[in-house]
Amino acid sequence: MNVNINSKYKDDIMLWGGILVVSAVFIGIFMVFTTTPPLDLIKKILSAILIMFLPGYIIMKLYLDDVKLSNNPAVDKFILSFGLSMVTVQSLAFIVNYFAVYGENLDQEFRIRMEAYMPLIIAFLVVATAFVLKFFWGTISSIWGKLMDWFAAKLGGAGHTTLLVLATFIILALFYLVIKVILLVMVSMAT
DSSP: OOOOOOSTTHHHHHHHHHHHHHHHHHHHHHHHHOOOOHHHHHHHHHHHHHHHTHHHHHHHHHHOTTOOOSSOHHHHHHHHHHHHHIIIIIHHHHHHHHIIIIISOOOHHHHHHHTTTHHHHHHHHHHHHHHHHHHSHHHHHHHHHHHHHHHHHHHGGGHHHHHHHHHHHHHHHHHHHHHHHHHHHHHHHHO
């Protein structure tokens, strides 16, 4: 059987095919050398793909789909996807854990119960933010332009700097609010 893949999705098909083959090899190796049931292995591999690969893949497809770093675009996409997932999901998970320990003073037993939900919630938020920024960027940039003009008209030369400082504090407050909401959702799910 000769399959000719000459579509624009060739690299993605090669990428997901490679992930499928590597996953099958891991399942085979673990079934031979461990006593873990196959469904548990499949669940662990799917959760690893969901948390450590899929958010970065979606960001890469939305923003960096045409990036070519080497002669093998499927490997480039895999490395970018894995790296973007690690940077976004893992750093946010670290920050949420930090706030859970030092900000909310949650017990270790309680945090352990929350661990099952936190990566999924963070991965969902990362993907949702990527989609919102991609598809509503025109609206966001037009609102930003209007705000820049208004602040420049009201405050003169200091208007742009004032808006940037104000936007920074608002974004930090929203970031803290998102972390607080993540913690509240995890607390409600863990109880």
